[in-house]
Amino acid sequence: xxxxxxxxDKYLTESNIEKISxxxxxGFTTLIxxxxxxxxxxxxxxxxxxxxxxxxxxxxIFAFITNKLFVFxxxxxxxxxxxxxxxxxxxxxxxSLFIDLGTMFLCVQVIKMHSLLAKVLANIIVIVFNYFASKxxxxxKDNGQHQNS
Numbered sequence: 002x003x004x005x006x007x008x009x010d011k012y013l014t015e016s017n018i019e020k021i022s023x024x025x026x027x028g029f030t031t032l033i034x035x036x037x038x039x040x041x042x043x044x045x046x047x048x049x050x051x052x053x054x055x056x057x058x059x060x061x062i063f064a065f066i067t068n069k070l071f072v073f074x075x076x077x078x079x080x081x082x083x084x085x086x087x088x089x090x091x092x093x094x095x096x097s098l099f100i101d102l103g104t105m106f107l108c109v110q111v112i113k114m115h116s117l118l119a120k121v122l123a124n125i126i127v128i129v130f131n132y133f134a135s136k137x138x139x140x141x142k143d144n145g146q147h148q149n150s
Contacts, residue, residue, distance in 0.1 A: 019072060023132055026067040034060035061094045064131075073140035086139055093134040097127045 037059045041052035069075050069086060077083070101123045108119035 019136075020132075022072045023068070023135075026064070026072055027128060027131075029067070030060045030064045033063050057098065061091065064094070065090050068135050069140060073135060075140040089139045090135070093131065093139060097130050097134075100130055101127050 034056045037056035038049075038052050041047040041055050042049050045052075047055070065087065068090070075086065104123035104126055105116070105119050108114040108122060109116050114122075
């Protein structure tokens, strides 16, 4: 039994839990994006581009809430802090949308990579970009701690 506690203490660090949480909620964010896209496209019969925008909005709102509260544990309710986090989160997510589209164009049109492989590569790049943007800019810690006012 002591071995299990040693393993837990060694591998379930705060940093690893944060990364695992980010991946889990990122999976849910992706699911929300896909289900929303399907709903708007196939149930409501919206144009696929309009459906993509709506799906992106729902996914990003979900990602903001879960990243703020459960992944990076930023509980500050001060209006200025919340506005700063919100604006910077959406700004970086818009940037990551362009990174995604740029990666797809480069891989598919220039390199002639299969589009599904290009999408996987684009998602990996975007996930890494979003994680670092969220951790070091949007929900950054002050003096080693997230703001908890």
